[in-house]
Amino acid sequence: MPKIVPKPIHVGIIMDGNGRWARSKKLSTTSGHEAGIKTVRLIVEESIRHSIASLTLYAFSTENWQRPKSEILGIGKLLIQAIKDQVPELKEEGVKINFFGQYKKFGSHALKMIKFAEDDTNIKKPKLILNIALGYGGRSDIVSAVNKIINSKQTKKITESSFFSYLDAPVRELDLMIRTGGDKRISNFLLYQLAYTELLFVETLWPNFSQTEYASCLNKFIRTKRSFGKRI
Numbered sequence: 001m002p003k004i005v006p007k008p009i010h011v012g013i014i015m016d017g018n019g020r021w022a023r024s025k026k027l028s029t030t031s032g033h034e035a036g037i038k039t040v041r042l043i044v045e046e047s048i049r050h051s052i053a054s055l056t057l058y059a060f061s062t063e064n065w066q067r068p069k070s071e072i073l074g075i076g077k078l079l080i081q082a083i084k085d086q087v088p089e090l091k092e093e094g095v096k097i098n099f100f101g102q103y104k105k106f107g108s109h110a111l112k113m114i115k116f117a118e119d120d121t122n123i124k125k126p127k128l129i130l131n132i133a134l135g136y137g138g139r140s141d142i143v144s145a146v147n148k149i150i151n152s153k154q155t156k157k158i159t160e161s162s163f164f165s166y167l168d169a170p171v172r173e174l175d176l177m178i179r180t181g182g183d184k185r186i187s188n189f190l191l192y193q194l195a196y197t198e199l200l201f202v203e204t205l206w207p208n209f210s211q212t213e214y215a216s217c218l219n220k221f222i223r224t225k226r227s228f229g230k231r232i
């Protein structure tokens with residue numbers, strides 16, 4: 001019998017499949033991202049129900065800057081609207097929001113709203129910490145951490161644990177990472193933090209990813225034996 005492990009405390013999700021979902025319905029890509037935002041809300045609610053401590057979502061990668069301008073503009077607008085519509089309720093529910101990554105290019109309005117979301121939900125004992133990776137790339141985060149260490153001229157030895165504090169992503173190890181949309185890739189997500197993460201790849205396109213399927217991913221994780229390389 002596999003050993004029962006506690007529920008994941010830190011879940012990451014690569015939310016893939018908005019574009020294909022939209023195309024299958026002959027809708028615009030932006031409509032796909034709009035549907036994706038509705039799924040984000042459902043998954044946040046389900047995370048609270050399952051007492052997940054942190055949920056880290058990959059909303060936009062450094063590579064995504066190469067997408068058509070109209071799509072990037074659409075995501076920026078959806079983000080602003082989602083913050084306006086959802087932050088008061090999320091705060092009420094005990095959700096603390098953090099953004100990380102190189103998201104300046106989304107423009108000053110988006111920057112203002114991101115700051116508002118972070119400041120307004122800066123609650124002391126959050127039920128859920130929601131981290132949103134926006135304009136993020138794992139490799140460049142590691143390289144920039146190394147450069148910070150070189151420039152700091154500090155002489156103390158860097159440990160695997162202390163290295164985290166040089167990374168831009170304000171998150172530690174992930175327990176479970178789910179990718180929707182059928183591809184089995186990490187796509188430059190949190191490379192340093194994923195070293196011992198359980199990976200789950202599901203075929204479902206992100207807008208169709210339901211609370212039930214998410215709950216079943218969490219249950220699958222609970223049944224997984226995690227040895228971290230040791231013999232147990």
Ligand code: FPP
Nearest residue numbers: 015016017018019020021033036037059079
């Ligand atoms: C991947 O689908 C999705 C993205 C690149 C953007 C994800 C964005 C959202 C869910 C909306 C924004 C959310 C927040 C919280 C800001 P894809 O377009 O790569 O899908 P495809 O592989 O089917 O083309």
